[in-house]
Amino acid sequence: MELPVKTSEFLKQTGEASAFAGRFFKEAFRPRYEIAEFTRQCFVIGYKSFPLIGLTGFIMGLVLTIQLRPSLIEYGVESQLPAMVGIAIVREIGPVITALIFAGKIGSSIGAELGSMKVTEQIDAMEVSGTNPFKYLVVTRVLAATLMLPVLVMLGDAISLFGSYLGVNIRGVTSFNLFYTQVFDVLAFGDVLPAFIKSFFFGFAVGIIGCYKGYYSAKGTEGVGQSANSAVVVSSIVIFIIDLVVVQITDLLNLN
Amino acid sequence: MREQTLIQAEKEKETGRDVMVVKHLFKSFGSNKVLNDFNLTLGNGENLVVLGKSGSGKSVLIKCIIGLLTPESGIIEVLGQQITDLDHDELDKVRAKIGFLFQSNALYDSMTVRQNLEFPLRRHWMQVTQQEVDQLVQEALEDVGLAHTINMMPAELSGGMRKRIALARTLILKPEIILYDEPTTGLDPITGKEIIQLIMTIQKKYRSSSVIISHDMNCVRLAADRIVVLIDGRCYAQGTYDELKRNGDPVIHQFFE
């Protein structure tokens, strides 16, 4: 695992990646549209990472609830447990953890797939077969990642809250109805919307960085491994940076 | 004046017979001058072999021809079209008439053999029925003698089989010009010879012209109508196999040892 240490290298890569993202916007909205491949990628990217995200979301909700309980008891606000966990999951933990897992699973697989296609000349072969490989490979994957991550975040949040409901019930008794009423009572529009919007950005970041790393993969099998690896590292960092920026914006807009 | 128009007409007649003309081609990567004033013509129905040492720029040459790399300067005229002047759609139309066999085969390893062969068909001719596609795929696979592999993945095939599938994918559009990048490298001599014979048979069947890159002398002897020797980015010598073999120049002679 190596981040670009030298500043010049870092700046060069940032510039290249931005140009790559710019090219994405230029190519994405012009025909020909690769609908079939896009649909296939939505399936691969969305459906196939759902079990992992569901499982981690469930455990996270459960564990968070169990660990928060003693502190809340200390302050005498144990009844607020569902509300606390609900806010934490929906606003921050759900989107960020889901995005990080998404980066680990999807970012690396996109990086490795495009990287190996690059080094074995499959991308060139597509180009001479009347296909724009950027549209066919990059645009479809980035769009699928951008649209699928918010869906996964919502599903992940729901499963997480269910885990939390079970967690509440380990040491106490709360009906399913009461739990959800408590959660949704505290959740305001301003909690849900920014979280939802930022997950689009997370998805886009994972998609574009994975594609960028793969598309400019160095020759050889080592290069492919490196692209997959740095796709995960870089997109994880970018996810946190986006998170930081979004929280500042929502703060300024008084959405809190 | 009249003389000039005559010469012009003569020239046009000649280029009419040539399916490909490359003139004064320059291509470098940084300070590495790979192609340095390279010239080549390919006649209709001709098998031209480009001979050169590893790293001499053979792959770069045919990648320039098909438009995967852009040369710094020079003329590349394929089937009467100047490749470097074409926009993307026009380039695709020309590419549909050119077959390209990659040195590394470049089979799509997430797709089955059938999907690999269907890919260029569906992409280049957008109006084909499923029936036509099936028929063309079957025919292409029979040409290379691998009809039974249709539902296999490339990873399940041997190196020679992969080369044949790549060949089938190259030929499925019945190209007028075929560019082969080292079709026998990495194969044992017997399989290599089989591949060359296959290439020759198919060549006769579809009456295409081809540029074959190679440094495998068995392959060269069997396939070449004419040989161009690429050294230092230039067309160092050309002639038939026998002519070059008789050539006294030690630089050329070393290929025949």
Ligand SMILES: Nc1ncnc2c1ncn2[C@@H]1O[C@H](COP(=O)(O)OP(=O)(O)OP(=O)(O)O)[C@@H](O)[C@H]1O
């Ligand atoms: N994309 C590229 N970027 C930089 N240099 C390149 C690139 N492609 C090729 N080269 C350089 O161009 C030169 C010629 O490479 P090329 O692949 O054409 O060799 P070749 O004649 O096909 O050799 P071989 O027989 O080993 O395939 C090499 O020195 C190589 O380093």
Ligand SMILES: [Mg+2]
């Ligand atoms: Mg080569």
